[in-house]
Amino acid sequence: MALFVHKYGGTSVGKIQRIKNVAENIIKARQRGDDLVVVVSAMSGETNRLVALAHELQEQPDPRELDVLLSTGEQVTIALLCMALHQRGCPACSYTGGQVKIITDRAHTKARIVNIDTDRIRGDLSEGKVVVVAGFQGITEDGHITTLGRGGSDTTAVALAAALKADECLIYTDVDGVYTTDPRVEPKARRLDRITFEEMLEMASLGSKVLQIRSVEFAGKYNVPLRVLSSFVEGPGTLISYEEESVEQPLISGIAFNRDEAKLTIMGVPDRPGIASRILGPIAGANIEVDMIVQNVGEDGTTDFTFTVHRNEYKKALEILRSVHTELQAREIAGDDTIVKVSLVGVGMRSHAGIAAKMFEALAKEAINIQMISTSEIKISVVLDEKYLELAVRCLHKAFDLEKPRDAVT
Ligand code: ASP
Numbered sequence: 001m002a003l004f005v006h007k008y009g010g011t012s013v014g015k016i017q018r019i020k021n022v023a024e025n026i027i028k029a030r031q032r033g034d035d036l037v038v039v040v041s042a043m044s045g046e047t048n049r050l051v052a053l054a055h056e057l058q059e060q061p062d063p064r065e066l067d068v069l070l071s072t073g074e075q076v077t078i079a080l081l082c083m084a085l086h087q088r089g090c091p092a093c094s095y096t097g098g099q100v101k102i103i104t105d106r107a108h109t110k111a112r113i114v115n116i117d118t119d120r121i122r123g124d125l126s127e128g129k130v131v132v133v134a135g136f137q138g139i140t141e142d143g144h145i146t147t148l149g150r151g152g153s154d155t156t157a158v159a160l161a162a163a164l165k166a167d168e169c170l171i172y173t174d175v176d177g178v179y180t181t182d183p184r185v186e187p188k189a190r191r192l193d194r195i196t197f198e199e200m201l202e203m204a205s206l207g208s209k210v211l212q213i214r215s216v217e218f219a220g221k222y223n224v225p226l227r228v229l230s231s232f233v234e235g236p237g238t239l240i241s242y243e244e245e246s247v248e249q250p251l252i253s254g255i256a257f258n259r260d261e262a263k264l265t266i267m268g269v270p271d272r273p274g275i276a277s278r279i280l281g282p283i284a285g286a287n288i289e290v291d292m293i294v295q296n297v298g299e300d301g302t303t304d305f306t307f308t309v310h311r312n313e314y315k316k317a318l319e320i321l322r323s324v325h326t327e328l329q330a331r332e333i334a335g336d337d338t339i340v341k342v343s344l345v346g347v348g349m350r351s352h353a354g355i356a357a358k359m360f361e362a363l364a365k366e367a368i369n370i371q372m373i374s375t376s377e378i379k380i381s382v383v384l385d386e387k388y389l390e391l392a393v394r395c396l397h398k399a400f401d402l403e404k405p406r407d408a409v410t
Protein backbone atom coordinates (compact mmCIF):
# COMPACT_ATOMS: atom_id res chain seq x y z
CA MET A 1 0.00 0.00 0.00
CA ALA A 2 1.28 3.42 -0.89
CA LEU A 3 1.66 6.22 1.63
CA PHE A 4 1.23 9.83 0.63
CA VAL A 5 1.60 13.07 2.51
CA HIS A 6 -0.73 15.83 1.35
CA LYS A 7 -0.23 19.46 2.30
CA TYR A 8 -2.96 22.06 1.82
CA GLY A 9 -1.99 25.74 1.92
CA GLY A 10 -3.92 28.65 3.43
CA THR A 11 -6.12 29.46 0.43
CA SER A 12 -7.06 25.79 0.05
CA VAL A 13 -8.52 25.83 3.58
CA GLY A 14 -9.51 29.50 3.67
CA LYS A 15 -13.28 28.90 3.93
CA ILE A 16 -15.51 26.12 5.22
CA GLN A 17 -16.57 25.27 1.67
CA ARG A 18 -12.93 24.89 0.69
CA ILE A 19 -12.25 22.67 3.68
CA LYS A 20 -15.13 20.50 2.48
CA ASN A 21 -13.51 20.33 -0.96
CA VAL A 22 -10.21 19.29 0.64
CA ALA A 23 -12.05 16.53 2.54
CA GLU A 24 -13.52 15.40 -0.77
CA ASN A 25 -10.07 15.26 -2.35
CA ILE A 26 -8.73 13.24 0.57
CA ILE A 27 -11.61 10.77 0.37
CA LYS A 28 -11.01 10.32 -3.35
CA ALA A 29 -7.34 9.57 -2.71
CA ARG A 30 -8.31 7.08 -0.01
CA GLN A 31 -10.62 5.30 -2.41
CA ARG A 32 -7.53 4.52 -4.46
CA GLY A 33 -6.39 2.57 -1.41
CA ASP A 34 -3.62 4.85 -0.23
CA ASP A 35 -2.66 5.72 3.34
CA LEU A 36 -2.75 9.45 3.94
CA VAL A 37 -1.11 11.89 6.29
CA VAL A 38 -2.38 15.44 5.77
CA VAL A 39 -0.66 18.67 6.78
CA VAL A 40 -2.57 21.94 6.74
CA SER A 41 -1.72 25.63 6.98
CA ALA A 42 -3.78 28.20 8.83
CA MET A 43 -6.73 29.72 6.94
CA SER A 44 -5.41 32.34 4.49
CA GLY A 45 -4.67 35.64 6.19
CA GLU A 46 -4.85 34.14 9.66
CA THR A 47 -1.11 34.11 10.46
CA ASN A 48 -0.83 37.73 9.29
CA ARG A 49 -3.80 38.65 11.46
CA LEU A 50 -2.15 37.09 14.50
CA VAL A 51 1.17 38.81 13.80
CA ALA A 52 -0.67 42.14 13.55
CA LEU A 53 -2.45 41.55 16.87
CA ALA A 54 0.87 40.92 18.58
CA HIS A 55 2.36 44.07 17.10
CA GLU A 56 -0.55 46.14 18.39
CA LEU A 57 0.80 45.33 21.82
CA GLN A 58 4.53 45.28 21.34
CA GLU A 59 6.93 46.21 18.61
CA GLN A 60 9.08 43.20 19.38
CA PRO A 61 7.04 40.55 21.15
CA ASP A 62 8.84 37.77 22.97
CA PRO A 63 9.50 35.13 20.27
CA ARG A 64 8.34 32.36 22.59
CA GLU A 65 4.95 34.02 23.11
CA LEU A 66 4.72 34.81 19.41
CA ASP A 67 5.07 31.10 18.69
CA VAL A 68 2.32 30.22 21.17
CA LEU A 69 0.11 32.72 19.36
CA LEU A 70 0.99 31.86 15.75
CA SER A 71 0.63 28.11 16.25
CA THR A 72 -3.08 28.54 16.97
CA GLY A 73 -3.89 29.23 13.31
CA GLU A 74 -3.06 25.69 12.26
CA GLN A 75 -4.80 24.19 15.28
CA VAL A 76 -8.08 25.59 13.95
CA THR A 77 -7.73 24.05 10.51
CA ILE A 78 -6.71 20.54 11.65
CA ALA A 79 -9.86 20.29 13.76
CA LEU A 80 -12.16 21.69 11.07
CA LEU A 81 -10.71 19.36 8.45
CA CYS A 82 -11.23 16.32 10.69
CA MET A 83 -14.84 17.39 11.27
CA ALA A 84 -15.36 17.68 7.51
CA LEU A 85 -13.90 14.18 7.09
CA HIS A 86 -16.04 12.74 9.90
CA GLN A 87 -19.11 14.29 8.34
CA ARG A 88 -18.34 12.26 5.21
CA GLY A 89 -17.85 9.12 7.29
CA CYS A 90 -14.07 9.10 6.97
CA PRO A 91 -12.16 8.24 10.16
CA ALA A 92 -9.59 10.93 10.92
CA CYS A 93 -7.65 12.29 13.86
CA SER A 94 -5.96 15.68 14.28
CA TYR A 95 -2.69 16.46 16.03
CA THR A 96 -0.72 19.59 16.78
CA GLY A 97 3.01 19.55 16.04
CA GLY A 98 3.78 18.96 19.69
CA GLN A 99 1.35 16.06 19.97
CA VAL A 100 3.01 14.10 17.18
CA LYS A 101 6.35 15.01 18.64
CA ILE A 102 7.82 17.11 15.89
CA ILE A 103 10.86 18.01 17.95
CA THR A 104 12.69 21.20 16.99
CA ASP A 105 15.61 23.23 18.27
CA ARG A 106 14.89 26.29 20.44
CA ALA A 107 15.12 28.93 17.71
CA HIS A 108 11.66 30.43 18.25
CA THR A 109 9.91 31.73 15.08
CA LYS A 110 12.47 29.98 12.84
CA ALA A 111 12.99 26.62 14.49
CA ARG A 112 14.48 23.63 12.73
CA ILE A 113 13.08 20.14 13.01
CA VAL A 114 15.51 17.75 14.66
CA ASN A 115 13.40 14.65 15.07
CA ILE A 116 9.94 13.23 14.43
CA ASP A 117 8.46 10.33 16.33
CA THR A 118 6.26 8.46 13.87
CA ASP A 119 4.82 5.80 16.24
CA ARG A 120 1.55 7.57 16.89
CA ILE A 121 0.97 8.33 13.22
CA ARG A 122 1.74 4.77 12.20
CA GLY A 123 -0.62 3.48 14.87
CA ASP A 124 -3.50 5.61 13.56
CA LEU A 125 -2.75 4.70 9.95
CA SER A 126 -2.88 1.02 10.80
CA GLU A 127 -6.34 1.61 12.30
CA GLY A 128 -7.45 3.02 8.96
CA LYS A 129 -7.48 6.67 9.99
CA VAL A 130 -6.44 9.72 8.05
CA VAL A 131 -3.90 11.56 10.20
CA VAL A 132 -4.16 15.35 10.08
CA VAL A 133 -1.16 17.30 11.40
CA ALA A 134 -0.81 21.02 12.02
CA GLY A 135 1.87 22.52 9.78
CA PHE A 136 4.43 25.17 10.69
CA GLN A 137 4.93 24.10 14.31
CA GLY A 138 6.85 21.84 16.60
CA ILE A 139 7.94 21.54 20.18
CA THR A 140 11.29 21.70 21.92
CA GLU A 141 12.67 18.79 23.89
CA ASP A 142 11.50 20.53 27.06
CA GLY A 143 7.99 21.29 25.83
CA HIS A 144 7.99 24.83 24.42
CA ILE A 145 5.91 25.44 21.30
CA THR A 146 7.95 26.61 18.29
CA THR A 147 7.20 27.65 14.71
CA LEU A 148 9.26 26.98 11.61
CA GLY A 149 9.28 30.35 9.85
CA ARG A 150 6.71 31.74 7.42
CA GLY A 151 5.62 29.19 4.87
CA GLY A 152 6.82 26.47 7.25
CA SER A 153 3.95 24.07 6.66
CA ASP A 154 5.69 22.95 3.47
CA THR A 155 8.64 21.90 5.61
CA THR A 156 6.39 20.05 8.06
CA ALA A 157 4.93 18.07 5.16
CA VAL A 158 8.30 17.20 3.66
CA ALA A 159 9.77 16.29 7.04
CA LEU A 160 6.86 13.98 7.78
CA ALA A 161 7.16 12.42 4.33
CA ALA A 162 10.86 11.82 4.95
CA ALA A 163 10.32 10.38 8.42
CA LEU A 164 7.51 8.10 7.22
CA LYS A 165 9.35 7.22 4.00
CA ALA A 166 6.26 8.26 2.06
CA ASP A 167 6.05 7.52 -1.65
CA GLU A 168 5.43 11.16 -2.50
CA CYS A 169 4.70 14.48 -0.83
CA LEU A 170 1.92 16.40 -2.60
CA ILE A 171 1.79 20.13 -1.98
CA TYR A 172 -1.70 21.39 -2.87
CA THR A 173 -1.75 25.12 -3.42
CA ASP A 174 -3.46 27.84 -5.46
CA VAL A 175 -1.28 27.40 -8.55
CA ASP A 176 -1.27 24.23 -10.64
CA GLY A 177 2.49 23.73 -10.63
CA VAL A 178 5.86 25.35 -11.13
CA TYR A 179 6.04 27.56 -14.20
CA THR A 180 8.85 28.40 -16.62
CA THR A 181 8.54 31.93 -15.26
CA ASP A 182 5.97 34.12 -13.51
CA PRO A 183 2.86 34.11 -15.75
CA ARG A 184 2.05 37.64 -14.59
CA VAL A 185 5.18 38.80 -16.39
CA GLU A 186 5.07 36.40 -19.34
CA PRO A 187 1.56 35.10 -20.06
CA LYS A 188 3.10 32.42 -22.29
CA ALA A 189 4.79 30.83 -19.28
CA ARG A 190 4.16 27.09 -19.13
CA ARG A 191 3.74 24.62 -16.33
CA LEU A 192 6.72 22.29 -16.08
CA ASP A 193 6.05 18.55 -15.83
CA ARG A 194 9.14 18.14 -13.75
CA ILE A 195 12.10 20.02 -12.37
CA THR A 196 15.08 18.94 -10.28
CA PHE A 197 15.59 19.82 -6.61
CA GLU A 198 18.61 21.91 -7.53
CA GLU A 199 16.70 23.90 -10.12
CA MET A 200 13.78 24.38 -7.77
CA LEU A 201 16.12 25.69 -5.10
CA GLU A 202 17.49 28.26 -7.51
CA MET A 203 14.00 29.23 -8.65
CA ALA A 204 12.80 29.53 -5.03
CA SER A 205 15.77 31.51 -3.79
CA LEU A 206 15.35 33.86 -6.73
CA GLY A 207 11.83 34.74 -5.76
CA SER A 208 9.54 32.04 -7.12
CA LYS A 209 7.47 31.69 -3.97
CA VAL A 210 5.69 28.40 -4.59
CA LEU A 211 7.54 26.52 -1.84
CA GLN A 212 9.44 27.42 1.30
CA ILE A 213 13.13 27.09 0.40
CA ARG A 214 13.85 25.00 3.44
CA SER A 215 11.29 22.42 2.38
CA VAL A 216 13.04 21.99 -0.97
CA GLU A 217 16.42 21.57 0.74
CA PHE A 218 14.90 19.01 3.06
CA ALA A 219 13.24 17.12 0.21
CA GLY A 220 16.51 17.02 -1.72
CA LYS A 221 18.50 15.87 1.26
CA TYR A 222 16.15 13.00 2.05
CA ASN A 223 15.17 12.37 -1.55
CA VAL A 224 11.44 12.88 -1.03
CA PRO A 225 9.70 13.31 -4.39
CA LEU A 226 7.64 16.49 -4.17
CA ARG A 227 4.68 17.39 -6.32
CA VAL A 228 3.19 20.88 -6.50
CA LEU A 229 -0.40 20.90 -7.66
CA SER A 230 -3.62 22.89 -7.47
CA SER A 231 -6.32 22.11 -4.96
CA PHE A 232 -8.82 23.84 -7.24
CA VAL A 233 -8.27 22.26 -10.65
CA GLU A 234 -7.28 18.70 -11.37
CA GLY A 235 -3.97 18.05 -13.07
CA PRO A 236 -0.60 16.35 -12.66
CA GLY A 237 1.18 19.45 -11.30
CA THR A 238 4.97 19.60 -11.30
CA LEU A 239 7.14 16.81 -9.94
CA ILE A 240 10.32 17.91 -8.17
CA SER A 241 12.83 15.10 -7.94
CA TYR A 242 16.36 14.09 -8.84
CA GLU A 243 17.56 14.17 -12.40
CA GLU A 244 17.14 10.90 -14.20
CA GLU A 245 20.17 9.78 -16.13
CA SER A 246 18.03 8.33 -18.86
CA VAL A 247 16.14 11.51 -19.53
CA GLU A 248 17.71 14.21 -21.63
CA GLN A 249 17.56 17.42 -19.66
CA PRO A 250 16.23 20.56 -21.29
CA LEU A 251 18.84 23.30 -21.54
CA ILE A 252 16.83 25.80 -19.56
CA SER A 253 14.01 24.98 -17.19
CA GLY A 254 12.99 28.43 -16.16
CA ILE A 255 13.65 32.12 -15.78
CA ALA A 256 13.64 33.49 -12.28
CA PHE A 257 13.92 37.10 -11.28
CA ASN A 258 14.24 39.22 -8.21
CA ARG A 259 13.06 42.80 -7.95
CA ASP A 260 14.45 43.42 -4.47
CA GLU A 261 18.02 44.14 -5.50
CA ALA A 262 20.33 47.08 -5.01
CA LYS A 263 23.97 47.57 -5.92
CA LEU A 264 26.80 49.53 -4.37
CA THR A 265 30.08 50.51 -5.98
CA ILE A 266 33.20 51.77 -4.36
CA MET A 267 35.54 53.33 -6.91
CA GLY A 268 39.24 53.92 -6.97
CA VAL A 269 40.29 51.78 -4.02
CA PRO A 270 43.93 50.67 -3.79
CA ASP A 271 44.41 47.39 -5.64
CA ARG A 272 46.11 45.38 -2.96
CA PRO A 273 45.51 42.41 -0.67
CA GLY A 274 42.95 42.86 2.08
CA ILE A 275 40.77 45.45 0.37
CA ALA A 276 37.84 43.12 -0.34
CA SER A 277 37.72 41.98 3.24
CA ARG A 278 37.94 45.54 4.53
CA ILE A 279 34.96 46.52 2.38
CA LEU A 280 32.84 43.46 3.03
CA GLY A 281 33.87 42.83 6.63
CA PRO A 282 31.81 45.68 8.08
CA ILE A 283 28.91 44.78 5.74
CA ALA A 284 28.88 41.21 7.04
CA GLY A 285 29.35 42.54 10.57
CA ALA A 286 26.06 44.39 10.18
CA ASN A 287 24.40 41.13 9.14
CA ILE A 288 23.82 42.31 5.59
CA GLU A 289 23.80 39.50 3.08
CA VAL A 290 25.83 40.13 -0.05
CA ASP A 291 24.84 38.40 -3.27
CA MET A 292 26.92 39.20 -6.35
CA ILE A 293 30.42 40.61 -6.09
CA VAL A 294 32.50 42.02 -8.91
CA GLN A 295 35.97 43.50 -8.73
CA ASN A 296 37.48 45.11 -11.79
CA VAL A 297 40.97 44.64 -13.15
CA GLY A 298 43.18 47.18 -11.49
CA GLU A 299 44.52 50.15 -13.37
CA ASP A 300 47.03 52.71 -12.02
CA GLY A 301 47.13 50.73 -8.80
CA THR A 302 43.43 51.21 -8.07
CA THR A 303 40.30 49.25 -8.79
CA ASP A 304 36.48 49.42 -8.55
CA PHE A 305 34.46 47.05 -6.42
CA THR A 306 30.72 46.41 -6.84
CA PHE A 307 28.33 44.20 -4.91
CA THR A 308 24.59 43.68 -4.55
CA VAL A 309 22.40 43.48 -1.47
CA HIS A 310 18.68 43.24 -0.72
CA ARG A 311 16.93 46.57 -1.33
CA ASN A 312 15.86 46.74 2.31
CA GLU A 313 19.52 46.81 3.34
CA TYR A 314 20.61 49.35 0.74
CA LYS A 315 20.58 52.45 2.94
CA LYS A 316 22.37 50.68 5.75
CA ALA A 317 25.04 49.33 3.39
CA LEU A 318 25.56 52.76 1.84
CA GLU A 319 26.07 54.30 5.28
CA ILE A 320 28.63 51.67 6.15
CA LEU A 321 30.57 52.32 2.93
CA ARG A 322 30.53 56.06 3.61
CA SER A 323 31.95 55.45 7.05
CA VAL A 324 34.88 53.39 5.71
CA HIS A 325 35.39 55.60 2.65
CA THR A 326 38.34 57.63 3.93
CA GLU A 327 40.00 54.73 5.68
CA LEU A 328 39.94 52.82 2.38
CA GLN A 329 41.27 55.80 0.45
CA ALA A 330 38.47 55.33 -2.05
CA ARG A 331 37.80 57.89 -4.75
CA GLU A 332 34.03 57.67 -4.81
CA ILE A 333 31.01 55.69 -3.68
CA ALA A 334 27.94 55.11 -5.83
CA GLY A 335 24.76 53.14 -5.43
CA ASP A 336 21.60 52.20 -7.28
CA ASP A 337 18.48 50.68 -5.80
CA THR A 338 16.52 50.47 -9.04
CA ILE A 339 18.09 47.29 -10.35
CA VAL A 340 16.76 43.74 -10.74
CA LYS A 341 18.31 40.35 -11.24
CA VAL A 342 17.16 38.00 -13.99
CA SER A 343 18.43 34.42 -14.09
CA LEU A 344 18.30 31.47 -16.43
CA VAL A 345 18.12 28.20 -14.53
CA GLY A 346 18.71 24.74 -15.95
CA VAL A 347 20.74 21.63 -15.14
CA GLY A 348 21.14 21.11 -18.90
CA MET A 349 23.56 24.04 -18.88
CA ARG A 350 26.20 21.83 -17.34
CA SER A 351 26.78 19.95 -20.53
CA HIS A 352 26.25 22.74 -23.04
CA ALA A 353 28.39 25.66 -24.04
CA GLY A 354 27.02 28.85 -25.52
CA ILE A 355 24.03 29.44 -23.25
CA ALA A 356 25.50 32.67 -21.88
CA ALA A 357 26.32 33.93 -25.38
CA LYS A 358 22.77 33.23 -26.50
CA MET A 359 21.38 34.98 -23.45
CA PHE A 360 23.48 38.09 -23.99
CA GLU A 361 22.61 38.16 -27.68
CA ALA A 362 18.88 38.07 -26.90
CA LEU A 363 19.27 40.95 -24.43
CA ALA A 364 21.42 42.93 -26.86
CA LYS A 365 18.77 42.64 -29.57
CA GLU A 366 16.39 44.46 -27.24
CA ALA A 367 19.09 47.02 -26.40
CA ILE A 368 19.06 45.96 -22.76
CA ASN A 369 22.25 46.91 -20.97
CA ILE A 370 23.76 44.28 -18.68
CA GLN A 371 25.28 45.81 -15.55
CA MET A 372 26.65 42.69 -13.85
CA ILE A 373 26.90 38.99 -14.64
CA SER A 374 27.37 35.96 -12.44
CA THR A 375 27.26 32.29 -13.22
CA SER A 376 27.09 28.98 -11.43
CA GLU A 377 26.92 25.47 -12.76
CA ILE A 378 23.18 25.62 -13.38
CA LYS A 379 22.44 29.35 -13.45
CA ILE A 380 23.37 32.55 -15.28
CA SER A 381 22.27 35.79 -13.66
CA VAL A 382 22.37 39.32 -14.98
CA VAL A 383 21.70 42.60 -13.22
CA LEU A 384 19.62 45.08 -15.20
CA ASP A 385 17.85 48.38 -14.75
CA GLU A 386 14.44 47.56 -13.28
CA LYS A 387 12.66 49.14 -16.26
CA TYR A 388 13.86 46.23 -18.43
CA LEU A 389 12.59 43.42 -16.23
CA GLU A 390 9.47 42.47 -18.19
CA LEU A 391 11.12 42.90 -21.57
CA ALA A 392 14.13 40.82 -20.51
CA VAL A 393 12.05 37.96 -19.12
CA ARG A 394 9.89 37.83 -22.24
CA CYS A 395 12.71 38.00 -24.75
CA LEU A 396 14.64 35.27 -22.92
CA HIS A 397 11.54 33.11 -22.61
CA LYS A 398 11.22 33.31 -26.38
CA ALA A 399 14.92 32.94 -27.19
CA PHE A 400 15.07 29.67 -25.25
CA ASP A 401 11.77 28.36 -26.63
CA LEU A 402 10.26 28.03 -23.20
CA GLU A 403 6.74 28.57 -24.45
CA LYS A 404 6.94 25.37 -26.47
CA PRO A 405 5.97 22.20 -24.63
CA ARG A 406 8.85 19.77 -24.22
CA ASP A 407 8.43 16.11 -24.84
CA ALA A 408 6.74 14.58 -21.87
CA VAL A 409 9.46 13.23 -19.64
CA THR A 410 7.50 11.79 -16.77
N1 ASP B 1 0.59 29.74 8.37
C1 ASP B 1 1.99 29.90 8.25
C2 ASP B 1 2.32 31.10 7.39
O1 ASP B 1 1.47 31.76 6.88
C3 ASP B 1 2.67 28.68 7.72
C4 ASP B 1 2.25 28.26 6.33
O2 ASP B 1 1.20 28.64 5.86
O3 ASP B 1 2.99 27.50 5.72
O4 ASP B 1 3.47 31.37 7.20
Ligand code: MG
Pocket (backbone or CB within 6 Å): 009, 010, 041, 151, 154
Ligand atom coordinates in the same frame (compact mmCIF):
# COMPACT_ATOMS: atom_id res chain seq x y z
MG1 MG C 1 2.70 28.61 1.80
